[in-house]
Amino acid sequence: MRCSTCHHTLWNQPAPTDGSPRVCSECGTPYAVADFAFRRGKVAFSCPHCAQVYFGTSPTGHLEPATFACASCGGAVTMEQCVLRPVGVQSDTEAMLFKPLPWLESGGLFARWRGTLKFGISEGADVPMALAGREPMGAAIGFLAMQGWVSGLIPLFVGLLAVFGPSIMSGIVGFGGGNAVAMGMLTWQVASYIALPLWICASVSVAAFGTSLLGASLGLGFRRAFVIIAFASGGLIFALIPFCGGLVGIIVWAVQASRAIAAALPPGRRVGPVFLALLGGFVAFLTVNVTWFVARIFLIM
Ligand SMILES: [Zn+2]
Numbered sequence: 593m594r595c596s597t598c599h600h601t602l603w604n605q606p607a608p609t610d611g612s613p614r615v616c617s618e619c620g621t622p623y624a625v626a627d628f629a630f631r632r633g634k635v636a637f638s639c640p641h642c643a644q645v646y647f648g649t650s651p652t653g654h655l656e657p658a659t660f661a662c663a664s665c666g667g668a669v670t671m672e673q674c675v676l677r678p679v680g681v682q683s684d685t686e687a688m689l690f691k692p693l694p695w696l697e698s699g700g701l702f703a704r705w706r707g708t709l710k711f712g713i714s715e716g717a718d719v720p721m722a723l724a725g726r727e728p729m730g731a732a733i734g735f736l737a738m739q740g741w742v743s744g745l746i747p748l749f750v751g752l753l754a755v756f757g758p759s760i761m762s763g764i765v766g767f768g769g770g771n772a773v774a775m776g777m778l779t780w781q782v783a784s785y786i787a788l789p790l791w792i793c794a795s796v797s798v799a800a801f802g803t804s805l806l807g808a809s810l811g812l813g814f815r816r817a818f819v820i821i822a823f824a825s826g827g828l829i830f831a832l833i834p835f836c837g838g839l840v841g842i843i844v845w846a847v848q849a850s851r852a853i854a855a856a857l858p859p860g861r862r863v864g865p866v867f868l869a870l871l872g873g874f875v876a877f878l879t880v881n882v883t884w885f886v887a888r889i890f891l892i893m
């Protein structure tokens with residue numbers, strides 16, 4: 593159980609008695625006990641009044657019910673007021689329940705990619721918990737590159753068909769110097785396909801930057817936002833459906849990334865960063881598409 597900003601330990605920290613949110617004692621980032629998932633029986637919750645110990649019984653190791661009268665002192669106990677400490681484990685990370693993010697686990701490339709797709713399509717809200725304070729930028733960029741190159745296959749194929757379709761039909765296949773326009777278009781199609789991950793990473797950077805404007809003070813800085821948005825990108829795969837698939841993919845990604853960003857923020861402080869992420873993503877999407885369109889016109893002329 594670590595602070596998402598400075599990784600300071602959050603064990604053995606008493607909750608404020610005036611009902612204000614818990615904050616990291618080192619850097620002041622707010623957090624809630626409910627943001628963390630624990631292995632059952634490995635975390636002791638102490639009554640804030642008398643230190644009587646309780647153990648969580650929910651699948652995420654949380655106290656059930658949420659509010660109850662202490663069996664020892666009779667005082668009202670809520671999980672958010674308890675002092676927590678790991679018990680019976682060698683290292684405190686063993687007390688945590690991490691939902692594994694397949695891309696960061698061992699195994700074959702295809703299996704890890706497919707498993708991470710599932711997260712991005714239906715379980716966006718679980719991405720922050722799966723990351724558990726980790727911010728693996730390199731792995732996130734690797735995943736985005738694979739996403740770009742796979743989801744770009746059908747658009748590439750359609751693009752190539754547009755270039756060569758007419759030539760093939762009229763019996764003139766111009767690979768030589770004779771068909772400069774077709775050669776130019778071919779180069780353009782292939783180059784923009786190879787560069788897809790670059791554009792996707794740039795768009796994610798803009799969205800992450802937008803998120804961090806309001807999110808940084810809430811523990812969601814640029815790196816964490818980038819990684820979260822990247823691993824919520826499973827929906828991009830819908831671009832493999834010809835014609836409308838690309839748009840569907842972007843919408844699924846926007847929805848799941850919003851859920852993921854929201855899940856990484858304290859309740860009540862989620863709207864601003866999510867809005868800026870979507871705005872950043874939209875501006876980046878528009879910029880990339882306009883640039884692509886203009887460059888294409890210049891290439892043909
Ligand atoms: Zn901290």
Ligand SMILES: [Zn+2]
Pocket residue numbers: 639640641642643644662663664665666667
């Ligand atoms: Zn008590």
